[in-house]
Amino acid sequence: MTQLTLELANRVIAEAFKKASGLSLAPLSVVVVDAGGHVIAFQRQDGASFGRLQIALGKAAAALSLGVSSRKVADMAIERPWFVGSFAAGAPHPVIAAAGGLIIINDAGAAIGAVGITGDTSDNDELCASTAILAAGLKARA
């Protein structure tokens, strides 16, 4: 069973920045959290606005706390805005319903953590997240 170490978390962040650099994206902020949604590592690129930890963490926590990608939480928010809104208001962590947060799973399919990315479009944020997870030898929940 894969353990999400600091070394792996740092590698996920490095790979996300590498992908973003190749695509000339806006300054990104990337968080990697453990299965409990607690931050292992975070980096905010120069020029990013100061609220980025909350957004990156909110995407990762939205994913883990509801068991799906933060893109699917965004879909939920369109279908049932009151559900996601009230969940966010009552949660002990930020909940950001927008693509860019992906759950990292082990071989048994269990969540071992998540990555949350913010800074460019939500689609590009998520693309960097999925690319980085794979490049670090990890697996994202579909």
Add this chain to the structure above:
Amino acid sequence: MTQLTLELANRVIAEAFKKASGLSLAPLSVVVVDAGGHVIAFQRQDGASFGRLQIALGKAAAALSLGVSSRKVADMAIERPWFVGSFAAGAPHPVIAAAGGLIIINDAGAAIGAVGITGDTSDNDELCASTAILAAGLKARA
């Protein structure tokens, strides 16, 4: 010019009130914050209701934490209400998605603070903010 001093902050507030007076606007409240969103100066005109610091600060902090004017945050809120709503719920500061909050930048384009105004229509609030920033010899992010 890269430092937002108290003297400059007070001048921004004075210029905003001057503009508002010329237009006979409702009582305004104006906050000037540093790059981290922390209050340098605030003034609430007689007759304004008591929650005005939170609103003015929430416009300035919405702008700085997301890197755009609070008018653009309001646009985001129309397109993606769940994103702005959940960001506001999880942010460690008030987030007000309405025009009237503008980022002040240095010559290199980096944020050195922000102004937030509330009291009249959001359009008039923002007009006073942009006029005041210019009149104080400062520059707002477009």
Add this chain to the structure above:
Amino acid sequence: MTQLTLELANRVIAEAFKKASGLSLAPLSVVVVDAGGHVIAFQRQDGASFGRLQIALGKAAAALSLGVSSRKVADMAIERPWFVGSFAAGAPHPVIAAAGGLIIINDAGAAIGAVGITGDTSDNDELCASTAILAAGLKARA
């Protein structure tokens, strides 16, 4: 019955800074609040650390919410730390139990607002507060 206008609030702040300048004190931050503890005006001098609004406001609000100067709230905190600690934890505003917060009263002795000052020693903060209230033609609760 004296009304605490923005003009008076600004004068209190100016007088506090004048007193502090004469004494070569550290950079001060001064808040003036209305009878409900809501900010009318605040100024933070250059070089002051960023948490100063919370401290200044916490002194003013400690005074008003308990009906005595924040110096007396500090005395209470020594005698009954659990009372002040739990009051602070449950209050909807910061509560700072240290000298520097004084209630401003009208001729009938009723609270019309308060001033809170932070930046130098608590004794000096309070000296600037009492001096400024008098210099602005107002009266502090003893």
Add this chain to the structure above:
Amino acid sequence: MTQLTLELANRVIAEAFKKASGLSLAPLSVVVVDAGGHVIAFQRQDGASFGRLQIALGKAAAALSLGVSSRKVADMAIERPWFVGSFAAGAPHPVIAAAGGLIIINDAGAAIGAVGITGDTSDNDELCASTAILAAGLKARA
């Protein structure tokens, strides 16, 4: 040198871990924040408990919000527990009154950010912070 870049922040963290490794300390968590107390980078070593971001950030924010090292905030807390306790209760960020949080200053002595470290004794946490700041070519407020 007046800007705390992500590159510098990462170097501070790497130097802190290097020092800790040389001393065989317990797993550390290190945060580097900008002048407004907003996280630039954070890393939590394997084996550290999950609340470490709040503690590291609380040390850095305690330092910046009050303008002194978090060791001095701890001294304040011994002399005036009600002051620090009530400040912590009212602050919009965690406030941890324990050594390990140091302000990083520019050549003019102004705060440009802070580092907060937690995991071993507070003395060792602070030793790693001061060593790391120097090793990264930066300067800490005494």
